[in-house]
Amino acid sequence: MNGTPALLEVESLVKHFAVGGFAFDRGRLLLRAVDGVSFAIPAGRTLGLVGESGCGKTTTGRLILRLEQPTSGMIGFLGRDVTRLDREGLREYRRSVQAVFQDPYASLDPRMRVGAIIAEPLVVNDRVGSADARARVAELLDLAGLPRRAAELYPHEFSGGQRQRIAIARALSLSPKLVVLDEPVSALDVSIRAQILNLLVELQDRLGVSYLFVAHDLAAVAHLSHEIAVMYLGKIVEIGDAEAVSLRPRHPYTQALFSAALPAHPDDAREDIVLAGEVPNPLRPPSGCAFHPRCPQALPRCSHEAPALRARGGRMLSCHLYDGAEGDDHEAPALRQPSVPAPHPS
Amino acid sequence: MTRLLDVRDLRTQLVTKWGTVRAVDGVSFALGEGETMGLVGESGSGKTMTCLSITRLLPRPAGRIVGGQVLLDGDDLVRKTEREMQRIRGRKISMILQDPMSSLNPVFSIGMQVQEPIAIHHGLRGRALRERAVQLLAAVGISSPADRLRLYPHQLSGGMRQRVVGAMAITGPPRLVIADEPTTSLDLTIQAQYLKLLKELHDRHRLAMIFVTHNLGIVAKMCDTVAVMYAGRIVEQGPVRTIFSAAAHPYTRALLASVPRVGGGRVKLTAIEGQPPDLTATPPGCAFAPRCPHALARCRAEAPPEVHLAASHRARCWLVTGS
Incomplete structure (x- = not known):
């Protein structure tokens, strides 16, 4: 908020879901999951989004990832409104915005080798040659703190913490500018959480990537974030400097x-x-x-x-x-x- | 403080398709009347198996107690028949599990489920039974309890369900409540409510409680003593303040240092490198040695004995043996 030009600017974002009822009643009720949310994330910074279940924090993340179409509002990314992108524009946007989800067991295809998992975004988006892709995979494995031989193995051969490293390596493969982290450490054992939190901080310092960190663990959010936004029933009730808001x-x-x-x-x-x-x-x-x-x-x-x-x-x-x-x-x-x-x- | 529960050298094995796992490997601890203990560890450390051994609810036929004693008021539970255990569970020991949905039967109303243990333990019938159930629900902070009796578990929120489970757990009322991750599935403000409720119940009935958790914050907030488990053994135990301020075991110290804290800043956390151990292939020495920054050659060869550092502070580590 302090003069740094924002990478992501969200303005009056709204997402309503039509729910409930049977037959003629269907769609009569509106779930205002996200109800006029505005915030900005400067380059290289982290915004923590906290709140209890149902407050709309995950939906906000999904809207930014364009996994959901907003009901109204604007999502500005590098000065462009991404809610109105065409197919090609969206494709380009998705190269710049990646995600890491809570469950590293569910987000990796069990039948693909780790090397192929990490290289998939490269192959899909840039159509790189196989030698280049291999070199990039090796680089990403190093970044994520995984051994290079991991590329030849399958996800089931890794522990939860290592799988989350694989998911992080994949998210970084296209050098995104923003990564949406939705509860990235909640499913991990206590002794492993610190490893992943440290890795996320280190990657941000090295690559200058921005994070939207969605989580219910306040200490983890306070630890990783520069700013914190608190949501209640679809609205932001308080947003500001992480230390000020948490202390x-x-x-x-x-x-x-x-x-x-x-x-x-x-x-x-x-x-x-x-x-x-x-x-x-x-x-x-x-x-x-x-x-x-x-x-x-x-x-x-x-x-x-x-x-x-x-x-x-x-x-x-x-x-x-x-x-x-x-x-x-x-x-x-x-x-x-x-x-x-x-x-x-x- | 008189000893209510005295667990001595408890050993429990699980037979799995990957081999026999020593899930509980010589665990000893004691709990006084009205005392609260935290049993801390990561997944697979044996904390839940320890509690299932105490209540004799191990999965069958895989789980088996192969040694040790569980003395409740001096009476060894390991030697009890299943029939005798049924009288002890609920009346002397009860459990609150992580997921209230798995402790409640979806096809019976709340009323039937809350009344069942009252009928069994107190022999009440009819109006008296119903009144007692209403009292219990009111005691755990459920508003308009009489109306809730007709409801089914799916009609209640997660926090309400966990309160119902809490009501069933204090039917006895028991002497000891074992709460296994009781608030893990709850939201923060609901967790705060539930912990407050447990504290009230503890004070009112002088319950002894064991909090099984991976969350050190719950231990800091709720417990008098704490036992830290790693790979089936208690590696350190003692009064909560001693453990949080002057932990002796490298695992305990690392665990405490690895947790981010509000206001701690964006400093690098002390991560514990490596992975939790594979229990089917535990190393011969100290199970933590492969991840321990201070490990000596001896740690990899020989398991350290439990050393008394102070009256009630004990640790299993070669570094603190002083020899």
Whole structure:
């Protein structure tokens, strides 16, 4: 947000799904999976997208990958609106935007050798010669921290962490500018997660690739991201600098979310904000601010008037509590805040 | 604190088509009345098999306890018949599993499933049975519990289902609850609610609890003591604060250092290189030696004994033996 020209610019992105009902009723209900989402990702930076199941974070990722057609809104990539691309334009866009998904067991074809898996995007898109493809595969295996002989093996011969490395190598084969990472470490064992998170940081530093990091693990997101966006029922409620959002959350939902993140040490003093109730049915979202029925600080107007996402001291917030506070972080009204967990020497 | 559970040198084997796996390989720990212990490890470390051995619910015919004792109030569960175990499960020990959908039967209503253990353990019938079920559901924070009795599991959210499972687990009420990844399938704010509920139930009934988890955060938040498992053995155990502040075993230290933390910055994490061990081919020495940055020649040849570092702090590592 700070002057760097954005690689990806998402503007009022909307995706509604027609669901529910039988026969004549079919399609009567609208699931507002993504309901007016805007953000930007500069080159070489990471935006973390967090929220609970059903908040629309995965759909947002899929819209950017153009696996779903948006209902409305704009996805600007290098100054071009990619929601209106023709076949050829889309093909080119997909070379620049790649994905790594949660389940490395499901995303690799078990009948292909790893070399062929990694080379497939090259062959499909650039029609490179086999010698060039082999050289590129070797280079990608090195990048992903896999042995070169891996090219001759099949996915089942690898552990989960190594399979995720293969998926990362494949995603990087076309030198994309943006990689959508959808829960890339959730399926991995604890001791392996750090390996993959380190690899992702290292690759970003070396290649200058941007990430959209979609995950529910707040610590992993806070670790990898430059900026964090928090979603609730299809809308962004808070977005800003990763450290500011994670350590000094402003929106009551963000505060509750980061308060619910488990402590790293038994002595981490933190205020427990335990929200009552559950995420409401997205088919019938509450009126006004969708978070108001669970919000510990809801005002009367929150139930009928939806707050807009507005700039508030270096970040964007969608909350009536901050109406009228235009200053920076220090001048914003003092809210109950979870205390900052003290870092512990390892 | 009196000892409620005393597990001594427990050994459990699993016969698989790839060979016999020593899933639990000489595990010993004790748990006092009302105490909470975290049993931590990665997949395949034997933490779930340890709990299934305690409750004698090992998969049959593959799983078999081949040695050791599980003393509950001094009574060895390993020697109990299946009939005797049925009286112990639910009344003295109960379990909460990761996926509430697999603990609930989809074709029976919530009411029938919550009432079944009450009828078995307390012999209640009719109106009294129904009232007790409503009380239990209310105790786990389910709103309008009387109306929920008619519902089926698919009509409840994941968090609600897990609460129902929690209600069934405290029917006894038991002395010991084993919670195997109880919140892994739940969203963060729902996880916070559920952990709060478990803490309340623990305080109210003075339950002893074992949290089986791969998540060190749950241990930090909920437990008094922690035991870290690797390849079927407890490599380190002790009070939670000691383990988090002054872990002795390289695996425990690496595990703690490998977890990113909110506010920790974009620093490089200390990754544990290599892969978790293959249990069908465990090395002769310390199972962690191939991944251990401090491994000595001795570590690869000889398994380290368990060493007492302090009253209740023990570790299995040649580096801490001091010899």
